[in-house]
Amino acid sequence: MNNFIILVAFYAVLGTAIAIYARGARTHEEYFVGGRKISGIVSALTYASTTYSAFMMVGLVGLSYATGVGALGFELMYLIGTLFLLSYYAPKVWELGRKKGFISPAELIGAKYGELTAKISAIVALVALIPYTSIQLIGVALILEKNAELSFSTGILIAAILIALWAFIGGLRGVAWTDAIQGLFMLLAAFLAITWVSLKVDLSAISKLDGLLYVPNKIWTPKFFAALTVPWFFFALTNPQVFQRLFIPRDKRALRKMIIYFGLFGLIYTVLVTLLGLELRIMTIENNFPFVTDRDKVTPNLLAIMPSWLSLLVALSILAAAITTANSIILTLSSMVSRDIVKGSVLVGRLTVILLTAFVAIFAIQRVSYIVELAVLSSTILLCYLPLIIGIFHFNFGGKATGVSTIVIGFTAAIVLFYLKIDPFGIPVSVFVFFLTFFTFFLVGFVERKTTPKS
């Protein structure tokens, strides 16, 4: 039997055993936020595994290879933003979650801006995150196709079963525990990969990278840097799958551990991955690695020249990164559907996990061209939550009209501008949507305050 199939089978059995051990959730609180009793270390690792998808070992390696150190700056800017937002807002969100019993991220928004806003928030999350999750499944299927010689549709089926099964059985606790182990494995695989490559590279030849070693260069212009950085800087508040993780630590000590250990994980993982990209570029210059024009093909080319045991481990780590991100998103979306849209029991939540996974798998199997574009757009679409979440903690105005208009205008602008490929006034779409949502929030909030009779 193919070695990779054996490895994936072992991975599937281990993950399923953990999910079975974690089963037993009877309430929404237990199923979706682990009864708010998750330890600091597990919270940190599930936060990291949810955040860092297959993009790291595939996309970011390729981005560093093709564009240089700017890729590190962009990714660390995200980390700085996340550390700041978590250290400032996480305790407030965590306390509100306990006090008011919030489980879905949209419930926090709904408490201030009304139930309709919560419903629309949930729908926007579905639209933004289903294509993004489909991309993760496509990634898993491509890895299985290449390494296990399985057909693309069989790969999608295996990925969908793994995603739905662990979330269905174990809920958040199952997902968090499997995330924790996979997170450590992702880090280990990245470390082994960089060690193997470093032994083949003469780092003293680094100056040959020339324009790739500084910013701005041909690719990393201030405008390009801002376009990528703005939506990612606020990721911790705008993406529901990570926002919901602020509800799960068992106490403030665990919450602090979650933030610090996540930061440490993120820093190490980012350094390993970007250094890998730069070292491969040096190898290319020294004719030890082929010149790769499609940056998403850099890691597959690396896997092809690695010893097979290492190649299989790195491929499995990419698969794990995709699965951990996808099942966390599915679980969060299912909490939003079953708490904010249909308001059902835990059984409804579990069935929603299956339904959403099936929907994502169908979307992935079709491989329609706009999936990639929508996935890229997801973080810009989700920016429409930002003023509302910040407004909860800083402004005493804003109600239903403010909530609905901010989300609808931000969402519509992101979609329309992206598809028309227009940068209004030369401003990148993400930056424009950022300012537009805040402008809408303040304008409608001000009018709503003036027109609403005081109770």
Added chain:
Amino acid sequence: MRWITCILVVLIMLLPFVAIRSEDLGTYFYWVVVTTAFLIYTAIDTKRWENE
């Protein structure tokens, strides 16, 4: 105050765009050092949560 700290750190992170143009790993190490320093600052700043 925290937002001011954040803006300050963002400006420090953007410094390579105007001030560093070395053809070695200078920019790379600079960004790693700034992020590490901010992580340490966050760890110290949030230490009080342990007593809350």
